[in-house]
Amino acid sequence: MTDARIIRVAGAIAEAQPLGDAALYELVEVGERRLLGEVIRIQDDVATIQVFEETNGLGLHEPVRRTGSSLMTRLGPGLLGSIIDGIGRPLEGLAERSGDFMTPGMTLPTLDPDTRWSFAPTVEAGAMVCGGDVLGVVEERPGMAHQILVPPGSGGRVAEIQEGSYTVSDTVATLDDGTTLSLSHPWAIRQRRPFAHRLPSDRPFITGQRVFDFLFPVVEGGSVAVPGGFGTGKTVIEQSLAKYAKADIMVYIGCGERGNEMAEVLHDFGRLIDPETGRPIMDRTILIVNTSNMPVAARDASVYLGMTIAEYYRDMGYHVAILADSLSRWAEALREIGARLQEMPGEEGYPTYLPNRMSRLYERAGRVESEGTPARTGAVTFISAISPPGGDFSEPVTQASLRVVGALWALDASLAHQRQFPAVDWDISYSLYTDGTTEWFAREGGADWAELRVETIRLLQRDRELREIAGLVGVDALEDEDRLVLEGARIAREFLIGQNAFHPHDAFSTVAKTYHLAKLLWAFMRTGKAALGDDVSFEKLDLAAVRRAFGSVKTAAPDALEQQIAEAEQTISDMGAP
Amino acid sequence: MKRLDAPIARTYSGAASAAGPLLFVRSTRRAKLGEWVRIGGEGQEERRGQVVDVGTEITVIQVFEDTLGLKPADAAITLAGETATTVVGKDLLGRALSGTGEPLDGLPPSIGEARLPIWGAPINPVRRQHPSDFIETGVSAIDGMNTLVRGQKLPVFSAPGLPGVELAADIVENARPARGEPFAVVFAAIGITERETQIFVSRFRESEVMERTVLFLNQASDPTIERLLTPRVALTTAEHLAYTHGIHVLVVMADITHYAEALREIAAAREEIPGRRGFPGYMYTDLASLFERAGVLKDGKGSVTQLPVVSLPDDDMTHPIPDLTGYITEGQIVLSRELHQRGVYPPVDVLPSLSRLMNAGIGQDRTVPEHREWADQLYAVYARGREAKLMAAIVGSEGLAPGDRRALDFVDAFEGQLIHQGGTRRSLVDTMRIGWSLLETLPRDELTRISDTAWEARGRDEVSKEPPR
Ligand SMILES: Nc1ncnc2c1ncn2[C@@H]1O[C@H](COP(=O)(O)OP(=O)(O)OP(=O)(O)O)[C@@H](O)[C@H]1O
């Protein structure tokens, strides 16, 4: 059927007729400008389409064309360092064609069709291969091996395979049955990529943020929800992780957020050097951008696109982190489309299938053994910001997330107003990964890591109780020992948990630095207690010097850290001296 | 948005029905979403509208004027063949126009340089320049503590009875770009009262400010639905000045709350499923289509900076209008009733206020190197003092630790000397000087946020790129 026409347009939704033979989720071209859209409902011979581009100007009777496939992305070398919109079009390419502003109706492939990659086969003609097997490698970026995989579902005996320089669509190998394989293959983004089996994970994902690594750790392959009202620091956390956390590849999804933030990411990520590779961090990053004024339907797609790309690198054996900001905007896109379809709304107007879709999405994170040979293990860690209306966590998106995630990093507006950053509310945040990672931290951090952690949490709890009491009777009325607790908790908040994302040496904390700061805190508590026991009054403790010393350790340059720690130890042991 | 192909107008006679601001028309072949509509007919006043839903059976038109007295059966409905447009050009500077761009100043309509669709297309994110140029507003609480930069969207959270509009007017009069580049203001008044309108018109007319200002006035008595057009007409005008003429444009939009209420009215008329407090579920997206039009382009000369004013219903920050605004904008300037009642002007509460782009716009080569430390330290002492104040209300100031007591005294000095400035303009240099003198009243030991270098360098008498006076 080629003569399907638009019979209705409202918001991001169009209806076309006759289009009853289309498939659900089939990609279609809508109208004279050939806007991309996706069939989301079929009723008799009418197809309902969510349009991924601006629909203003779309008119009745304009043609609608089927494409025969669903929304695909092409997976292959050239993804790293790219900046693409929610449906995978490179934004630089769009800008070259249509200038500073987005113009609907442009199609552009995600992977550059002309770039040549030098391919080195790792199997020979005659070998039997199946889906997921490694055919060979391409150096995608300096030091970054991109394994060329047999697409899931394909396989057979290799008839021919040639080393050489190829574009992403050139044939690099042929199978006995005539199947040709290239450096890339298409994948439907809504479909998860297969793997051999899931693996448990006990390896922490080192975030470089002390409050997470020390108090609420996450594992490689874990999932975390980061809810918080506006201005509580979600984006700063996502960006800090993308910059400094220890993963091989970062997929950053700017979903329904600000254009200026994306400009900031591009500005920073191009300049910041990854100390491990000596390359700009943009080299290990894929940026998916759908700002809040870009079409709503593409917001839905952007999250699946990011997930698919992450799974693809996972299948090569990499640890990939997805940083999604914000999943609420994705859920709202579903709500907006659902409302236009006149679906029966569930809680707060969200479609009733929201929790289901969310858990299926979160479940795509994990640590796995890949399909195929040689054996590889990879992981996708999923960290998503959530923007609850009014900062109230009882809303559906936060609640649906909590049912599936392994950790909650809850951000609190009053902490943010006090400029206590990261504004993590340690009373309600949690991590189910703590026990699993104890061994690793004991080995790599320090033997008493877990003890220090428990003590610190206890200190913060005690602090809250004491502050309530002090609010009633005044600090002066407290015992010296309680005042020491208040002071210790203040140090913990300011220097251990608190971290300034904009300070060059404070923005990232190594596991060792985190451990030493925690140790110093407990040295302070012990020494303070001993001094009070020796009848030194609380007033006499030289707290100003201690706080200065903590400040110096916190912001110490890496080569000065050791000395600052030594000096702080000295200051602490002297603090009660007359 | 792209203009539709060669606009061809078609006229239909008679609508099937009308309800509130909506008109339902049968079998409008080839109607396009967003198409501009003129509604007239025998004995009917001319009205304007826009297609919001096209269908082969029924097409829905949203009418911008009051529909009182409109007879659907007699209406002559002309689809213009293009989306809403507005005349743009440099000759608009100095003009006072209605909320849809008709002259209000008795002068003939401007000829302009072009006619542009008002539904601005999104800036391609890779073409955005990261905003980092300081704008001096002349307001200490902003310049010193919550710096505004070019390309930012920074709303003022006001409330009924608080001087949000006055503060916006001050900024319009006093703002200067950092290096004396071309500068203009586009002011979109959205549903504001006659009294507020007078504040601007008379103040701007008297000063030379009017020469570099375009005023769009949709007043409280004007049709509500027209409010959906006013900010877009204003932003289209601003974008043209910025990107065609290389001018740095400050767009003030007051009051966004009235805009949001118009949005709710249309949603209700369309029988859409209401979201929180009856506002439509797509209000975030809709507000973003306004606020995201702030920005700076790469290799471009001009910029669009937004200063929306939002009045908080019930002084409630979690109300959907300020809440969604805060989720889109790059910070907020929050006015406090308590400070206002104590006569502090502008009554800015710096604790919940924030400029998220401040870091990029201050420091070495932008303002002064120690700006960050200065602001952090003032903030820290003030925050401590405010907490102490709460505690003192229960236990009395004698129950406080000595540091807390000092911070408590600091609160009054800070509010009275730094925040309060009456109607006068203050340079950043003066603002910083006042801040340093406040800090000097405290023991150096307690100023942990200030490094020795910053402390030694305090009291500079110029900023890095001294703005022309
Ligand atoms: N770790 C940090 N160090 C220093 N400042 C921080 C930190 N985290 C947040 N901030 C401050 O808080 C501001 C708001 O943070 P951010 O933009 O991340 O909020 P958000 O939660 O993403 O808000 P929204 O939901 O509106 O996008 C930042 O601009 C910065 O000034």
Ligand SMILES: [Mg+2]
């Ligand atoms: Mg954010």
